[in-house]
Each structure stands twice: as structure tokens, then as C-alpha cells.
Amino acid sequence: MNAPTLWIIFPIGLGILLLFINNQRFLSLVGGSIAVILAAIAQFVPIEVALRVGSLSLRLDSGITILGRSLMIPPTEGSLLALIYGAAALWFFGAEASRTATRLVPLGFMIIALMVASIAVQPFLYAALFIEMAILLAIPMLTSIYRPPGRGVVRFLIYQTLAMPFILLAGWLLAGVEASPGDLALTAQSAAMLGMGFAFLLAIFPLYSWIPLLIEENSPYLVGFLLWILPTITIIFGAGFLDRYSWLRSSPQLILALRYVGLLMVVTGGAFAAFQRHLGRIMAYGSIAETGFSLLSLSLDLNLGIPILFLLIPARALGLAVWSLSLTIIKENVETMRFGEARGILRVTPLAGAGMIIATLSAGAFPLLAGFPSRLALWEGLSRESVGAALWMAIGIAGLLISAFRSLAVISMADEYTAWTARESFTQMTMLGLGMIGLFLLGLFPQAVHFFLANLPLMFEQLGR
Amino acid sequence: MELTFAWTAVVLMVITSAGLLFVRDWRWNIILLAIQYLGMFVLTLQHWPIGMASVKVVAGWMSAAILGMTRSGLSEGASAGERLGPRGRLFHLFAAATVVLIAAVVTPAVDTIMADAGFPVTNGGLLLIGMGLLHLGITARILQVAIGLMTVLSGFEILYSAVEGSVLVAALLAVINLGLALVGAYLLIAANAQKTESL
Numbered sequence: 001m002n003a004p005t006l007w008i009i010f011p012i013g014l015g016i017l018l019l020f021i022n023n024q025r026f027l028s029l030v031g032g033s034i035a036v037i038l039a040a041i042a043q044f045v046p047i048e049v050a051l052r053v054g055s056l057s058l059r060l061d062s063g064i065t066i067l068g069r070s071l072m073i074p075p076t077e078g079s080l081l082a083l084i085y086g087a088a089a090l091w092f093f094g095a096e097a098s099r100t101a102t103r104l105v106p107l108g109f110m111i112i113a114l115m116v117a118s119i120a121v122q123p124f125l126y127a128a129l130f131i132e133m134a135i136l137l138a139i140p141m142l143t144s145i146y147r148p149p150g151r152g153v154v155r156f157l158i159y160q161t162l163a164m165p166f167i168l169l170a171g172w173l174l175a176g177v178e179a180s181p182g183d184l185a186l187t188a189q190s191a192a193m194l195g196m197g198f199a200f201l202l203a204i205f206p207l208y209s210w211i212p213l214l215i216e217e218n219s220p221y222l223v224g225f226l227l228w229i230l231p232t233i234t235i236i237f238g239a240g241f242l243d244r245y246s247w248l249r250s251s252p253q254l255i256l257a258l259r260y261v262g263l264l265m266v267v268t269g270g271a272f273a274a275f276q277r278h279l280g281r282i283m284a285y286g287s288i289a290e291t292g293f294s295l296l297s298l299s300l301d302l303n304l305g306i307p308i309l310f311l312l313i314p315a316r317a318l319g320l321a322v323w324s325l326s327l328t329i330i331k332e333n334v335e336t337m338r339f340g341e342a343r344g345i346l347r348v349t350p351l352a353g354a355g356m357i358i359a360t361l362s363a364g365a366f367p368l369l370a371g372f373p374s375r376l377a378l379w380e381g382l383s384r385e386s387v388g389a390a391l392w393m394a395i396g397i398a399g400l401l402i403s404a405f406r407s408l409a410v411i412s413m414a415d416e417y418t419a420w421t422a423r424e425s426f427t428q429m430t431m432l433g434l435g436m437i438g439l440f441l442l443g444l445f446p447q448a449v450h451f452f453l454a455n456l457p458l459m460f461e462q463l464g465r
Numbered sequence: 466m467e468l469t470f471a472w473t474a475v476v477l478m479v480i481t482s483a484g485l486l487f488v489r490d491w492r493w494n495i496i497l498l499a500i501q502y503l504g505m506f507v508l509t510l511q512h513w514p515i516g517m518a519s520v521k522v523v524a525g526w527m528s529a530a531i532l533g534m535t536r537s538g539l540s541e542g543a544s545a546g547e548r549l550g551p552r553g554r555l556f557h558l559f560a561a562a563t564v565v566l567i568a569a570v571v572t573p574a575v576d577t578i579m580a581d582a583g584f585p586v587t588n589g590g591l592l593l594i595g596m597g598l599l600h601l602g603i604t605a606r607i608l609q610v611a612i613g614l615m616t617v618l619s620g621f622e623i624l625y626s627a628v629e630g631s632v633l634v635a636a637l638l639a640v641i642n643l644g645l646a647l648v649g650a651y652l653l654i655a656a657n658a659q660k661t662e663s664l
Contacts, residue, residue: 068631133637145655146658157614165594168621
């Protein structure tokens with residue numbers, strides 16, 4: 001048995017089998033349970049170590065060779081896999097409540113497996129190919145064959161597909177830079193290619209126009225899942241470039257570029273969120289700001305920035321899950337998620353309304369919520385490097401908090417004497433309740449995830465050590 | 466002789482990629498796309514053995530067939546309103562000429578970066594990338610978007626074949642091409658669903 005078979009090939013096969021099942025509850029429970037098992041194996045069963053079970057000796061090899069290239073999951077990546085599949089379990093368990101299990105669980109398994117493959121493939125530059133395959137699988141997940149696709153889906157497909165050639169060519173050019181580090185023109189060309197590739201992949205300003213469109217047109221829960229998995233793995237893939245190429249890591253221009261781009265994402269995300277009049281679009285801009293926070297963490301001293309980057313991951317996963325589930329439930333009860341239509345919705349979907357507000361506040365670094373510890377650490381680190389940058393980050397955060405309070409005002413603004421008629425199902429209330437408790441627990445006890453996060457920087461050879 | 470073949474393929478690709486911009490009949494679009502993959506095969510052959518290069522043309526033809534078969538199953542009304550007026554044709558002609566010119570001008574510089582891939586290979590690759598991007602920029606129709614993306618990827622694959630000879634990469638790129646065609650077919654059917662209902 002080897003690790004790539006367990007965490008890449010098996011989930012793809014499982015996803016294909018699950019495509020033939022239509023029972024929402026079964027899919028959600030089976031998908032979530034298997035994801036939990038995969039996460040537990042990743043966390044507790046060491047790779048490349050022989051284990052004795054009675055008279056049997058089991059060993060999980062780290063690699064597999066396919067067509068002359070290898071998929072390699074070293075022992076140091078176990079915690080990352082546990083985090084990814086653990087968060088996937090969270091999304092899958094919530095899929096029944098959002099009534100998206102038939103699409104999310106089968107295709108979600110395949111997408112996650114391909115994203116894991118993008119981290120595992122050697123040479124690591126081929127990751128762009130696996131990411132592109134995941135993007136292609138995301139299209140049938142987002143759209144129904146019985147409904148015309150919107151502009152957001154088409155734009156998503158175009159922008160994400162254009163990233164692949166840039167990344168692959170950048171990878172080839174970077175190999176040339178390694179061979180002749182003094183060639184400044186080649187260095188500039190490879191950096192520009194890499195920048196373009198990641199700008200498309202991470203939906204860097206102004207290439208993020210598809211995100212708000214996508215949320216308006218599709219189920220927020222499905223879009224939320226993509227907004228969690230794609231940027232998370234892409235950022236880790238990007239950090240892999242910094243780990244591998246010392247000239248990139250030590251380039252002051254790149255660090256400045258990451259900081260400015262990160263700030264641009266945080267400020268525009270926060271500012272646009274503050275002025276939106278659509279609950280879904282607020283989540284879109286919130287997720288854009290989240291990507292900005294991740295980029296900002298990479299612009300810090302990497303011994304500090306890498307642990308912060310990993311600390312951002314669980315908060316993002318849980319925050320987006322609660323946020324998008326809340327919006328999905330709200331969307332079921334209103335015609336559109338515009339402020340005018342969603343007015344007073346708190347009396348109809350109280351837990352979903354509360355979940356949305358708490359998740360927005362968490363994204364805006366509200367104290368005692370999941371997003372607070374990581375953003376506080378980031379803000380502190382950033383202020384040591386540049387007070388101006390810390391101030392800009394504060395402006396972005398203020399925008400997110402304003403959007404939370406505006407949303408709260410709108411959803412609680414019901415006509416006088418309107419009765420409270422909770423229309424959420426038991427499953428929806430349970431999942432939202434657990435999610436909100438989780439957001440508080442992560443905020444109150446951030447050290448609880450330390451168990452998963454402590455070993456994550458070991459996956460890099462140079463970063464965070 | 467090889468060089469003549471390669472330049473012939475480039476000329477063929479100028480015609481097909483420009484034709485894809487002008488022609489609005491989906492049947493001609495699919496035929497032009499299939500011919501474009503033939504040109505791509507000839508250019509890929511400059512650096513790859515015939516076995517690997519034929520993966521490109523087979524995958525490309527299969528992709529074109531997927532799109533063609535899907536489109537043939539849809540009503541003719543799905544392409545209503547797609548006709549270009551004289552001004553539109555003139556604009557497309559001007560834009561296509563600009564792309565051809567830009568590709569010709571930057572070919573020597575890019576050829577140096579691409580490890581001297583050869584002028585026809587570099588020019589052909591750049592031309593398809595430029596035409597594909599132009600295509601994506603001027604249309605929002607699903608079939609045209611799929612063809613535009615496949616054209617951009619074809620251009621990139623021609624350039625990339627000069628520097629990368631991995632079998633895994635060739636296989637994955639073929640899978641991506643087929644996947645793109647399947648996604649295009651899926652979106653085509655979805656886009657037509659409402660039209661059929663509303664008729």
C-alpha cells in the first residue's frame with residue numbers, strides 16, 4: 001500500500017462510485033465519515049514506517065511512479081492531509097443541510113484528490129495540470145445541466161484555465177534561472193510568468209470578477225467549497241516555489257510585491273464588501289480578503305509567516321463553511337439575496353442569519369472568533385515590518401466589519417409584530433449550531449489546532465524552520 | 466523539407482484560426498478546429514517523436530468530435546443571431562491581422578527564450594495563443610469559448626513541446642483537452658436547456 005493510492009487514487013475512485021447515488025443523507029454521512037477516516041489515518045499512521053498489527057506488518061510507502069514521473073507524499077505532509085480531509089469532512093457533513101450532497105460529495109472527493117495530487121506530483125511544476133483538471137471537474141459541480149450557465153461559470157473556466165500555461169512555462173524558465181542565476185532578463189521573465197499564473201489562479205485583483213458572479217448564480221455552499229479548497233492548495237503550491245528557489249525567497253522585490261498584492265486584496269475585498277447590497281457578494285469579497293491575508297503572511301519573515309499561513313487555513317475552512325451554509329439556507333427562503341429581499345429574514349431563518357453574521361465577523365477578525373488569532377498575529381507581524389501596511393490592513397478589516405453590521409441591520413429589520421417562524425430543518429440547525437460553536441472554540445482556544453499545525457512547516461525544506 | 470512542412474502548417478493555422486473568428490456556422494467551426502489540430506501535429510512533430518505527437522492530434526480530433534456531436538444534437542435555433550455584419554467582419558479582420566503581425570514581430574525574441582524552438586514552431590504557437598485570446602475576448606457563446614480555450618491551449622502545447630518531452634505531461638494535456646471539450650459539451654447542453662423549454 002502507498003500513500004498516493006490512499007489519498008489520491010482511492011478518493012477519485014470513490015467519487016466516481018458515489019456519482020451513481022442520489023440519497024443526500026447517505027452521501028453526506030458516507031462522504032463525511034470516509035473523509036474523517038482518511039484524515040485520521042493521515043494524522044496517526046506514519047508514512048514509511050512499518051506497523052505491526054498482530055502477525056501482519058503494514059507499511060505505507062510514500063511514492064508511486066506513473067509514466068516515468070512520481071506522486072510522492074512524504075511523512076512530513078501527513079498533518080496537511082489530515083487538515084485537508086478533516087476540513088473536507090466538515091463540508092461533506094454539511095452538504096445534506098445545504099441539499100448539495102449529490103454534487104458536492106462525489107465531485108468534491110475527486111477535486112480534493114486532484115488538489116492533493118498537485119502537491120504530491122514530482123516535479124512539482126506539473127501541479128498546474130492537476131489543478132486544471134480539478135477546475136474542469138468543478139464546472140459540473142457548479143452548474144446543472146438543466147439550467148443555463150451564467151457568466152460567472154464561463155469566466156471562472158477561462159481565467160483558471162489561462163493560469164496553467166503561465167505556471168508551466170514559468171516552471172521551465174525557473175529551471176533556466178537555477179542553471180544561470182546571473183541572467184537578470186531570464187529571472188524577470190520567469191517571475192513575470194509566475195506572477196501571471198498565480199494572479200489567474202488566486203484571482204488576484206482585478207482578475208476576481210468571477211467570484212461575486214459565481215456566488216450570485218450558483219449555490220453559495222458549492223462556491224464556498226471551491227473558495228476554500230482552490231486558494232488554500234494554490235497558496236501552499238506557491239509557497240513551494242519560495243521553498244525551492246532561494247533567489248525568489250530572498251528577493252526583496254517579490255516580498256514587496258506579495259505585500260502590495262495582499263494589501264490590495266484585503267483593502268478592495270473589505271471596501272467592496274462594505275458597499276455591497278447583496279449578501280452573497282459580501283461573502284465573495286470576504287473570501288477575496290481571506291486570500292489577501294494569506295498573501296500577506298507570505299510577505300512576512302517566513303519563520304513567522306508560514307505558521308500564520310497555516311493558522312489561517314482552519315479558520316478559513318470553518319468560516320466559509322458556516323457562511324456559505326447560512327447563505328444557502330437564506331437563499332432557499334428569499335427570491336434573491338439582495339438587501340431588499342433579505343430584509344427581516346432573521347425571523348424566518350434565525351440560525352442561518354446568526355451563522356452568516358458570526359462568519360462575517362470572524363473574517364473581519366472580531367475578537368473571540370476563529371479568524372481573530374491568525375489576523376492578530378498577522379497584524380502584529382506586519383506592523384513590525386511596516387506601520388503603513390498595518391494601517392491598510394486595518395482599513396480592509398474595518399470594511400469587513402462594516403459589511404457584517406450592515407448585514408445584521410438588514411436581516412433584523414423586520415416589520416413590527418412579525419412573528420418568529422423558524423423554517424430551518426433539524427439538520428440545518430444542528431450543522432449551523434455546531435459550526436458556530438466551532439467558530440467560537442477556534443477563537444477562544446486557538447491552541448486546540450496546534451496539534452495539527454505544529455508539524456506543518458516541516459513539509460517545506462527551507463520555509464518556517 | 467521539414468521546414469517547408471512546418472511553415473505550411475503555420476499558414477494553415479493562420480487560415481483556420483482566422484476562419485474560426487469569422488465563420489459562424491458551427492459545422493465549419495468544428496472542421497476548422499480539426500484542421501488546426503493537424504497543423505499543431507506537424508509543428509509538434511518538430512520536437513517530439515511521431516507516437517507522442519499523434520497523441521495531440523488524436524486528442525484534438527476527439528475533442529472536436531465531442532463538441533460537434535453535442536452541437537449537432539441541439540436545435541438550429543441555438544445559433545440564431547450569431548451572424549456577423551460587414552462592420553463586425555471588418556473589425557475581426559483587423560483584429561486578426563493585428564494578432565498575426567504581433568506574433569510575427571515577437572517570434573524572434575520568444576524563440577530565443579524558448580531554447581531556439583524554431584521560428585515556425587514559435588510563430589505557430591504564438592499565433593494560436595493570440596488568436597485564441599482574441600476569440601475569448603470577443604465572444605461569450607459557449608461553443609466559441611470552448612474553441613477559444615482549446616486554441617490557446619494548442620498554441621501553448623506547441624511551444625511547450627519544444628522544451629518538455631515528458632510522457633506524463635503529454636497524457637495529462639490530452640486529458641485536459643478532452644476534459645475541456647466535455648465541459649464545453651456539458652455547458653452547451655445546459656445553455657440550450659432553457660431555450661428548448663422556452664420554445
